[in-house]
Amino acid sequence: MADKNSDEFYGKLKEQLLATSKWPSNYLYKFIVLSDANKVKSIHKIFDNMGAVIVSKKSKNGKYTSVSITVNLKNPDQVIEKYKEVGAIEGVISL
Numbered sequence: 001m002a003d004k005n006s007d008e009f010y011g012k013l014k015e016q017l018l019a020t021s022k023w024p025s026n027y028l029y030k031f032i033v034l035s036d037a038n039k040v041k042s043i044h045k046i047f048d049n050m051g052a053v054i055v056s057k058k059s060k061n062g063k064y065t066s067v068s069i070t071v072n073l074k075n076p077d078q079v080i081e082k083y084k085e086v087g088a089i090e091g092v093i094s095l
Helices: 004-020 037-046 076-087
Strands: 025-034 053-058 064-073
Touching: 004 076, 025 037, 025 076, 037 053, 037 064, 037 076, 064 076
Parallel strands: none
Antiparallel strands: 025 064, 053 064
């Protein structure tokens, strides 16, 4: 389902990651999702068994949950792979 824009976006992201980080490296993901337990759980599941540090925090009115994930990854391709997996969950916003 990748369109030209997302391919272009991920290509630029990979270049930036290669230029700015030494790999393997810790990477911080930030996502916002409606406060739906199943969606939050789905995000957590993508990072299971990776030694990720995950912090979830509900917004003031409780409608949204922000999920911050710090995980050590081997290379930029792994970073992009995880973005794509999380992006498959409906309604998730990547920051």
